[in-house]
Amino acid sequence: MLPAIEVKHVHKHFGHLRALIDIDLEIHTGEFFALLGPNGAGKTTLISIIAGLTLADSGSVNVMGHNVITQYQQARRNLGVVPQELVFDPFFTVREILLIQSGYYGIKKNTRWVDEIIERLDLADKADANMRALSGGMKRRVLVAQALVHKPPVIILDEPTAGVDVELRQTLWGFIKQLNQDGHTIVLTTHYLEEAETLCNRVAMLKAGRIVALDSTQNLIGKMTAGNSLHLRLLPDTLPSALQALQISHNSGLVELRIENYAQVESILSLLRSEHIQILEMHLQQPDLEDVFVSIMRNSGSKSK
Amino acid sequence: MTSFFTLLYKELLRFWKVGFQTILAPMVSTLLYLLVFFHVLDTHAEVYPDVAYTIFLIPGLVMMAVIQNAFANSSSSMIQSKISGNIVFVLLSPLSYRAIFFAYILASIVRGLMVGLGVYLVTMVFFDIPLQLPFWALLFVILGSAILGALGLIAGIWAEKFDQLAAFQNFIIMPLTFLSGVFYTLHSLPTGWQYLSHLNPFFYMIDGFRYGFFGISDISPYISLLIVAICLIAISMLAIRMLKSGYKLRY
Numbered sequence: 033m034l035p036a037i038e039v040k041h042v043h044k045h046f047g048h049l050r051a052l053i054d055i056d057l058e059i060h061t062g063e064f065f066a067l068l069g070p071n072g073a074g075k076t077t078l079i080s081i082i083a084g085l086t087l088a089d090s091g092s093v094n095v096m097g098h099n100v101i102t103q104y105q106q107a108r109r110n111l112g113v114v115p116q117e118l119v120f121d122p123f124f125t126v127r128e129i130l131l132i133q134s135g136y137y138g139i140k141k142n143t144r145w146v147d148e149i150i151e152r153l154d155l156a157d158k159a160d161a162n163m164r165a166l167s168g169g170m171k172r173r174v175l176v177a178q179a180l181v182h183k184p185p186v187i188i189l190d191e192p193t194a195g196v197d198v199e200l201r202q203t204l205w206g207f208i209k210q211l212n213q214d215g216h217t218i219v220l221t222t223h224y225l226e227e228a229e230t231l232c233n234r235v236a237m238l239k240a241g242r243i244v245a246l247d248s249t250q251n252l253i254g255k256m257t258a259g260n261s262l263h264l265r266l267l268p269d270t271l272p273s274a275l276q277a278l279q280i281s282h283n284s285g286l287v288e289l290r291i292e293n294y295a296q297v298e299s300i301l302s303l304l305r306s307e308h309i310q311i312l313e314m315h316l317q318q319p320d321l322e323d324v325f326v327s328i329m330r331n332s333g334s335k336s337k
Numbered sequence: 338m339t340s341f342f343t344l345l346y347k348e349l350l351r352f353w354k355v356g357f358q359t360i361l362a363p364m365v366s367t368l369l370y371l372l373v374f375f376h377v378l379d380t381h382a383e384v385y386p387d388v389a390y391t392i393f394l395i396p397g398l399v400m401m402a403v404i405q406n407a408f409a410n411s412s413s414s415m416i417q418s419k420i421s422g423n424i425v426f427v428l429l430s431p432l433s434y435r436a437i438f439f440a441y442i443l444a445s446i447v448r449g450l451m452v453g454l455g456v457y458l459v460t461m462v463f464f465d466i467p468l469q470l471p472f473w474a475l476l477f478v479i480l481g482s483a484i485l486g487a488l489g490l491i492a493g494i495w496a497e498k499f500d501q502l503a504a505f506q507n508f509i510i511m512p513l514t515f516l517s518g519v520f521y522t523l524h525s526l527p528t529g530w531q532y533l534s535h536l537n538p539f540f541y542m543i544d545g546f547r548y549g550f551f552g553i554s555d556i557s558p559y560i561s562l563l564i565v566a567i568c569l570i571a572i573s574m575l576a577i578r579m580l581k582s583g584y585k586l587r588y
Contacts, residue, residue: 087583106431117380118421121423122421123355132346133430135339136426137431
């Protein structure tokens, strides 16, 4: 199947800074893909190169099979980008902006679809307000709407939920999930890893301009062997010697024990019972994308230098 | 074509929405020049035989208003879009480089002509201004505003800050305009200055435009037309090249 986005051997530097080093990445059609990494890892640079806003030093990028330089018009028709910065044109109202943006893509009289996105993104009250009068969250919604005027098969969202309240975040993700179900390919960057974990089926992690992990979300989490742990608050606050070997930490009365499988929980509990130690609090911690992220970013430190 | 017309419409709407600042204000300042010169100089100077100084001055002032506003339109639109970041919406779209160029230039021409026409209409109320060869006048006013629109686009793309744009305007556009014969005929200048004025492309725009009014000019309108056309082509090619290469727009 035709990949939605194909990035081949892309290099980019700004002065002495090597922003991207030999990036190879294929995002399939219909995927919900997360591009993760700390600030300055190169996520936005990569997105900008895909969008044609930044020119790569070498390598090639295709969107739905169209090269972003030589066939830029077809490539851009297939792509919608929500930029990270809250940019807006202060001369126009929300509806004007959306109709103008439609026109740039060659779409005349896009009123019906524009009305629908205005409705879906809860912008109806502000449709005829000037962009200047909008709050940050509202401006963010308009940015999302602008990226969707031409119903692009591939949608890239660069930190769409940065500084956005809970309600909008839910509206936004509901809408994006719907678009994904309708067949749109979604690529997003975010610093909220639980969002990426629940939404995305595949993840690439960038660090200092390199891809340091690329796998399905489940595989990445599954690889965290040391991830499962049991947290206990005990009375008295002493751990039987038989369990000392499992201890990861013991901070302010909370004991963290490493467990390999769930069956182990039973033996730990029975051991505590036999020692007459009372359990005040207990919860099981499973590894999440955040653990994976932290561990990968820590371990790949030497590689990226 | 829809994308081109949309960008053109947006560019027209942009200055139309702030028409007080972009059309009325420059009209008023141009008419103030005229008022001052009329009172001080009308009786003292006669440039062409049987043409009062004020009458001579009017086409020059009209052209000055046209070129200043054509330049202001594309340059300020571009730099505002760049600095506020909303140029990204144009850059993300499939608009071709040529479509972007022509939309900006055409909007500049329209604003230039609106200001120029406004000044002309007001002066017509008070003065009897001949317009002997309207086709020539129209030709030069369109070519002149197109050149300045393209120069404005180049300046807007090149400048990273407003003060760089102001420098471009004050150290290049303003001297070229003021020393192009808006206020005087070339023949009234010392020989050295006459020679220097011939190097100023703005001189040919104004001289050619004035030819359309009086049927007299400092040099042949055909030569002026040729030079102005060459300037327009060269400057347009540079602007399109900048857009195509992504100079200071796509990093």
